[in-house]
Amino acid sequence: MEQAGTALVVARGLTKAFGSLVAVDAVDFEVRRGEVFGFLGPNGAGKTSTMRMIGCTSPRSGGSLSVMGMDPAAQAAEIKARLGVVPQIDNLDIELTVRENLEMYARYFDVPKGVAGDRIDELLDFVQLSERAKDKVEPLSGGMKRRLTIARALVNEPSLLLLDEPTTGLDPQARHLVWDRLYRLKQRGVTLVITTHYMDEAEQLCDRLVVMDKAKIVAEGSPRDLINQYSTREVLELRLSDEQRENLKTSLDGLAERVEWLPDRVLLYTEGGEATLSKLTDSGVNAESALVRRAGLEDVFLTITGRSLIE
Amino acid sequence: MAAEVATARDQPVSVHRALKLVRRNLLAYKHFWIAFVSGFFEPFFYLVAVGFGVGQFIDDVSFVGAQIEYATFLAPGLLAASTLNGAIFDGFFTPFFKLNWMKTYDGIVTTPVSIPDIAVGEVVWATIRGTIYGTGFLAVMLSLGLIHSPWALLGIPAVMLSAGALSAGAMILTGFTKQISSLEKVMTLIVFPLFLFSGTFFPVSLYPRVLQPVVQATPLYHAATLLRSLTTGEVSPATLGHVAYLAGMLILAGAIAIRLMRRRLVS
Amino acid sequence: MSASDVVVRNGLVFWRGWRASFFLSVLSPVMFLSAMGLGLGSLVDEGQSFGGVTYLQFFATGILASSAMQSGVFSATYPVLSKIMWQRNYEAMLASPLSVRDILFGELGWGALTLTQLSVPFFVVMSIMGIFDSWTAVATIPVVILVGLSCAAPVFAFTATLQTDEAYTWIFRFIVTPLFLLSGTFFPIQELPAWGQVVAHATPLFHGVELVRQLTIYDIEPSALWHLGYLLALLGIGVTLGLRNLEKRLMA
Numbered sequence: 001m002e003q004a005g006t007a008l009v010v011a012r013g014l015t016k017a018f019g020s021l022v023a024v025d026a027v028d029f030e031v032r033r034g035e036v037f038g039f040l041g042p043n044g045a046g047k048t049s050t051m052r053m054i055g056c057t058s059p060r061s062g063g064s065l066s067v068m069g070m071d072p073a074a075q076a077a078e079i080k081a082r083l084g085v086v087p088q089i090d091n092l093d094i095e096l097t098v099r100e101n102l103e104m105y106a107r108y109f110d111v112p113k114g115v116a117g118d119r120i121d122e123l124l125d126f127v128q129l130s131e132r133a134k135d136k137v138e139p140l141s142g143g144m145k146r147r148l149t150i151a152r153a154l155v156n157e158p159s160l161l162l163l164d165e166p167t168t169g170l171d172p173q174a175r176h177l178v179w180d181r182l183y184r185l186k187q188r189g190v191t192l193v194i195t196t197h198y199m200d201e202a203e204q205l206c207d208r209l210v211v212m213d214k215a216k217i218v219a220e221g222s223p224r225d226l227i228n229q230y231s232t233r234e235v236l237e238l239r240l241s242d243e244q245r246e247n248l249k250t251s252l253d254g255l256a257e258r259v260e261w262l263p264d265r266v267l268l269y270t271e272g273g274e275a276t277l278s279k280l281t282d283s284g285v286n287a288e289s290a291l292v293r294r295a296g297l298e299d300v301f302l303t304i305t306g307r308s309l310i311e
Numbered sequence: 312m313a314a315e316v317a318t319a320r321d322q323p324v325s326v327h328r329a330l331k332l333v334r335r336n337l338l339a340y341k342h343f344w345i346a347f348v349s350g351f352f353e354p355f356f357y358l359v360a361v362g363f364g365v366g367q368f369i370d371d372v373s374f375v376g377a378q379i380e381y382a383t384f385l386a387p388g389l390l391a392a393s394t395l396n397g398a399i400f401d402g403f404f405t406p407f408f409k410l411n412w413m414k415t416y417d418g419i420v421t422t423p424v425s426i427p428d429i430a431v432g433e434v435v436w437a438t439i440r441g442t443i444y445g446t447g448f449l450a451v452m453l454s455l456g457l458i459h460s461p462w463a464l465l466g467i468p469a470v471m472l473s474a475g476a477l478s479a480g481a482m483i484l485t486g487f488t489k490q491i492s493s494l495e496k497v498m499t500l501i502v503f504p505l506f507l508f509s510g511t512f513f514p515v516s517l518y519p520r521v522l523q524p525v526v527q528a529t530p531l532y533h534a535a536t537l538l539r540s541l542t543t544g545e546v547s548p549a550t551l552g553h554v555a556y557l558a559g560m561l562i563l564a565g566a567i568a569i570r571l572m573r574r575r576l577v578s
Numbered sequence: 579m580s581a582s583d584v585v586v587r588n589g590l591v592f593w594r595g596w597r598a599s600f601f602l603s604v605l606s607p608v609m610f611l612s613a614m615g616l617g618l619g620s621l622v623d624e625g626q627s628f629g630g631v632t633y634l635q636f637f638a639t640g641i642l643a644s645s646a647m648q649s650g651v652f653s654a655t656y657p658v659l660s661k662i663m664w665q666r667n668y669e670a671m672l673a674s675p676l677s678v679r680d681i682l683f684g685e686l687g688w689g690a691l692t693l694t695q696l697s698v699p700f701f702v703v704m705s706i707m708g709i710f711d712s713w714t715a716v717a718t719i720p721v722v723i724l725v726g727l728s729c730a731a732p733v734f735a736f737t738a739t740l741q742t743d744e745a746y747t748w749i750f751r752f753i754v755t756p757l758f759l760l761s762g763t764f765f766p767i768q769e770l771p772a773w774g775q776v777v778a779h780a781t782p783l784f785h786g787v788e789l790v791r792q793l794t795i796y797d798i799e800p801s802a803l804w805h806l807g808y809l810l811a812l813l814g815i816g817v818t819l820g821l822r823n824l825e826k827r828l829m830a
Binding site for chain 2: 091
């Protein structure tokens with residue numbers, strides 16, 4: 001029996017290499033029972049490779065990995081039996097209907113027939129696809145397919161749910177529905193591991209996260225802790241004309257704790273954005289546009305790596 | 312460069328899990344049962360057209376020393392050929408698309424069912440389907456008066472063995488064919504010649520001396536000759552040789568196919 | 579911009595794989611003719627039944643016409659449906675100055691090229707094997723192309739109306755295969771029961787086979803005009819329907 005506070009996934013020096021290309025470079029992390037754990041990073045950072053190693057569909061090249069106390073190299077089938085996976089690209093069975101996809105999954109997991117029927121009804125209701133149960137999969141919208149994949153991942157009542165970029169490509173309404181379902185799962189005690197490159201998703205859902213960039217983990221902590229550690233409370237975003245950029249190259253430094261020069265904007269990191277903006281206008285500088293906002297994980301990533309999350 | 316850790320103990324094949332693929336295919340075919348039923352007609356059309364149509368112009372043909380009617384000669388050959396056709400379709404064509412195009416198997420391997428289970432399951436499915444068609448064709452042969460011996464009852468297990476061996480061979484093709492462009496090459500250079508050089512439409516003795524041993528080494532030749540021996544009653548110890556060949560092929564091809572399929576989807 | 583642009587685009591796609599494709603399309607007929615034609619040929623009692631030619635000649639000329647039919651029909655099924663529905667190439671083409679007419683004629687033009695590429699090697703192999711008896715055999719290539727296109731056009735019109743590929747199973751199993759087997763390729767249609775012969779006369783492959791044989795191994799008769807007329811009429815009907823259906827489908 002797993003106790004509260006146990007680590008469901010433990011990785012030490014976990015590595016994945018494809019020939020000479022290192023996709024995951026000796027990373028360490030732990031996922032604790034009952035939390036929502038995130039991998040945040042741009043495309044190509046190594047998130048999907050890491051997820052596939054946890055999901056036992058890709059062998060690791062080095063280091064150690066333990067999932068629910070078992071080693072994927074030795075006990076893949078047992079681990080998979082307790083796992084739910086929502087992949088980045090849908091792989092629903094298009095030759096079957098919505099309901100049949102869930103029925104077959106119940107069989108793959110050896111869910112007893114009597115139990116399966118009721119559970120499938122519940123799941124279809126949970127993801128709001130009950131009316132589409134008899135439809136073929138192909139005509140469904142992207143959001144519906146994603147919801148079906150989530151329902152499918154829950155057929156075996158997993159202790160651990162892996163979701164790779166769960167809302168990429170969905171419209172805002174669909175995204176919010178998915179977030180809501182995931183939040184309810186968390187309330188039921190399911191442990192979730194999510195990868196994403198959306199900072200709002202990471203901030204909204206994750207209890208803790210690691211920031212990945214170029215195969216390594218570059219930061220770790222809760223969203224709030226990371227922002228406090230790597231950024232100020234607020235950010236003043238300015239758009240300046242080329243002439244203004246020339247003139248102000250050095251003189252902005254005194255106004256804020258950090259200044260980040262992006263190709264199209266300048267970011268001033270400060271505890272009080274409005275105050276900084278006033279100081280700026282008082283000194284005679286009128287930017288083409290100015291925006292004051294709260295700092296987010298995008299800024300954390302920018303601070304650490306010098307690049308933005310979305311390229 | 313570190314070697315990959317998981318080769319330490321690959322998940323062994325489980326028949327219980329493999330059979331789930333059979334279940335899945337049955338479920339899918341419920342939606343296009345017409346395709347299932349219509350597959351029966353093709354060999355029948357060939358039998359009528361070539362066996363009786365062209366057969367009008369053909370005298371008796373020799374088979375292991377006996378003289379038999381052309382239609383009687385052709386029918387078991389067609390049975391074997393359509394079994395091969397089914398094996399290629401269910402063991403190569405369809406799994407190829409499920410694996411590389413439709414992502415069906417991607418969805419399954421996150422469950423305890425692994426790729427080797429899938430390979431075995433698809434071969435079992437192909438065998439079942441081939442046996443059903445084969446049995447139907449045998450019934451047609453009986454009604455057309457083309458069966459001349461009670462040995463033909465063993466035709467059903469013989470079809471099952473042939474379907475199994477040929478499907479396992481087809482799964483090897485799935486194991487190493489990765490792109491659609493390769494599909495055409497495989498069909499033309501491997502599958503198509505198998506049909507043509509197999510003693511299906513006419514006796515092996517008609518091939519040039521040099522080619523005869525080549526023909527006799529091919530799997531379809533053995534399946535066709537085995538079935539022909541059973542339906543004509545020309546059974547001899549040599550018949551066991553064909554059984555041995557097919558059984559050996561089933562085992563060997565099966566092992567190779569599983570090995571090749573393990574490497575797919577694992578990256 | 580015109581139909582020739584459609585041809586060029588197909589050509590670009592084809593160019594990349596042409597060597598392999600060419601090799602394969604020569605190999606298949608050679609293998610098939612040697613195995614089936616020679617094999618069956620040595621079994622068959624010839625002479626009276628085949629109008630004074632060997633079975634090999636009879637069979638090979640039939641196969642020439644029927645492989646054009648099969649190739650033509652196939653090229654109007656999956657590849658076209660794919661361009662309409664899954665890869666949506668036609669949609670992309672229509673966003674340029676190309677019209678539906680250009681698309682259809684472009685595909686026909688490309689089909690003609692493909693059929694040429696299919697039949698020329700076949701033709702050369704058959705010449706070497708001494709199958710042809712007459713210099714009019716040269717006219718076979720355009721006739722074979724016509725057979726392929728006449729069979730492709732109606733199928734193209736049908737494909738333009740489809741939402742799934744389910745119907746194709748029926749087409750291949752119950753139309754293409756029986757046509758292939760029973761239109762006089764393997765044996766003269768006189769062997770069919772009377773009603774069967776009537777049906778054969780209504781189908782394109784029979785006419786294609788007859789025409790090819792008259793040009794290559796038999797004497798040309800007035801009926802050649804009838805066969806030719808049938809094929810041209812079928813092509814015309816197919817193209818007309820195809821234009822109408824494709825227009826409806828893509829411009830709706």
